Amino acid sequence: MTTAPEAPPPTALAEPEHNVGKVWIGGITTGMLGLYMAFFTPIQVLLPLQLAEIDEDGKVAAFGLVTGFGALVAVVANPLAGALSDRTTGRFGRRHPWTLGGIAVGAAGLCLLGLQTTVIGVLLCWCLAQAALNAGYASLNAGIPDHVPVRQRAVVSGWIGFPQALGLVVGAVIVTMLVTDLPTGYLVIGLAALVMALPFVLSTPDPPLSRAARPPFSWRALLATFWVSPRAHPDFAWAWFTRFLVMLGNATGTLYLLFFLQDAVHYEELFPGHSADEGVLILTLLYTGGVVATSVAGGVLSDRIGRRKPLVVVSSAVMTAAALLLTFWHTWPAAIAAAAIMGAGFGIYLSVDQALITQVLPAATDRAKDLGIINIASTAPQVLGPALAAPIVAGLGGYSALYALSAIATLLGGILVWPIKSVR
Numbered sequence: 001m002t003t004a005p006e007a008p009p010p011t012a013l014a015e016p017e018h019n020v021g022k023v024w025i026g027g028i029t030t031g032m033l034g035l036y037m038a039f040f041t042p043i044q045v046l047l048p049l050q051l052a053e054i055d056e057d058g059k060v061a062a063f064g065l066v067t068g069f070g071a072l073v074a075v076v077a078n079p080l081a082g083a084l085s086d087r088t089t090g091r092f093g094r095r096h097p098w099t100l101g102g103i104a105v106g107a108a109g110l111c112l113l114g115l116q117t118t119v120i121g122v123l124l125c126w127c128l129a130q131a132a133l134n135a136g137y138a139s140l141n142a143g144i145p146d147h148v149p150v151r152q153r154a155v156v157s158g159w160i161g162f163p164q165a166l167g168l169v170v171g172a173v174i175v176t177m178l179v180t181d182l183p184t185g186y187l188v189i190g191l192a193a194l195v196m197a198l199p200f201v202l203s204t205p206d207p208p209l210s211r212a213a214r215p216p217f218s219w220r221a222l223l224a225t226f227w228v229s230p231r232a233h234p235d236f237a238w239a240w241f242t243r244f245l246v247m248l249g250n251a252t253g254t255l256y257l258l259f260f261l262q263d264a265v266h267y268e269e270l271f272p273g274h275s276a277d278e279g280v281l282i283l284t285l286l287y288t289g290g291v292v293a294t295s296v297a298g299g300v301l302s303d304r305i306g307r308r309k310p311l312v313v314v315s316s317a318v319m320t321a322a323a324l325l326l327t328f329w330h331t332w333p334a335a336i337a338a339a340a341i342m343g344a345g346f347g348i349y350l351s352v353d354q355a356l357i358t359q360v361l362p363a364a365t366d367r368a369k370d371l372g373i374i375n376i377a378s379t380a381p382q383v384l385g386p387a388l389a390a391p392i393v394a395g396l397g398g399y400s401a402l403y404a405l406s407a408i409a410t411l412l413g414g415i416l417v418w419p420i421k422s423v424r
Contacts, residue, residue, distance in 0.1 A: 290343020316414025
């Protein structure tokens with residue numbers, strides 16, 4: 001007795017076979033750049049200035065409170081919005097409504113943020129913006145496993161990876177050189193993120209999911225999917241821990257850079273008349289240059305040789321070397337070298353590890369949700385990093401111990417990629 005062949009999966013859930021073109025890659029890269037500008041420009045520039053205006057004496061504590069709550073909101077919102085987009089039906093597709101809607105609400109949240117005159121107002125509006133922008137990010141990020149075949153994923157991941165560093169620089173230039181007041185700065189950044197997402201949403205396909213293919217919905221069932229069993233999906237678990245440790249090393253290595261230049265390098269004594277802020281900007285530009293130079297190139301190499309794990313290990317080793325430079329040499333030349341080396345390593349890591357992660361996702365029906373769970377590994381270190389770094393800098397070995405911790409976490413993250421069996 002012969003059995004009927006299995007029906008092919010719906011288009012929205014099928015494994016992609018055809019390479020995406022330049023328009024698709026350009027659209028998602030531009031959208032990601034706008035999102036990263038919206039994420040990082042407030043944290044790096046606008047929020048510190050705004051909180052200093054509201055409470056000069058309590059600005060440090062207020063900044064930690066606002067960014068800490070924002071990071072916690074991001075940890076929850078990203079996988080939750082991803083899970084909901086996985087289950088979205090309708091003729092406009094699963095992802096585009098969440099991408100456009102999330103970024104639109106996030107832009108509105110940023111506009112409201114610029115009008116706040118109290119710490120609690122800033123906190124609430126920043127949490128709103130974080131929740132909405134993370135919803136947009138979750139759906140946009142799912143475009144890689146939805147549309148890009150495995151053979152092309154590293155190079156496309158490289159294109160969407162370098163805006164993570166470039167967005168910080170472009171956003172900082174906009175709000176410090178082109179815009180002079182805080183409300184307008186928030187407005188411009190929010191509108192820029194929305195406008196930059198439109199080409200991708202309007203010009204690329206997003207196959208709809210039929211109601212028949214959508215898993216039965218209940219809040220209990222939805223919340224249950226947030227637990228991905230390491231026993232059932234060990235490769236996904238190893239990928240999560242790899243991402244978490246590398247990002248923890250990166251967070252601890254960059255959180256106290258300003259204070260490192262002031263207290264260990266003595267930047268303002270080396271260069272009288274110049275503030276340590278200028279030194280941070282120089283290092284940021286070098287770091288960004290390294291990321292931009294290697295992210296796409298690393299992705300191209302990975303796709304051509306069909307290997308992910310060796311390049312993740314190499315990139316982690318490069319970042320470890322940068323952290324070790326700052327462990328043993330507290331000098332300006334060492335800081336310059338470390339910034340460039342760290343950026344070069346992180347650029348390769350961004351493209352190759354992202355491609356690797358898309359190959360270990362447990363199910364096509366939960367791509368955005370599972371990528372959101374991976375994103376917790378990127379976001380949680382932003383919360384944990386200050387808790388680890390502050391006591392180390394204050395009395396448990398100082399900056400040498402801090403950067404040694406950064407090196408150990410980064411190297412261990414690279415090593416833990418080897419147990420992954422389903423990806424070479």
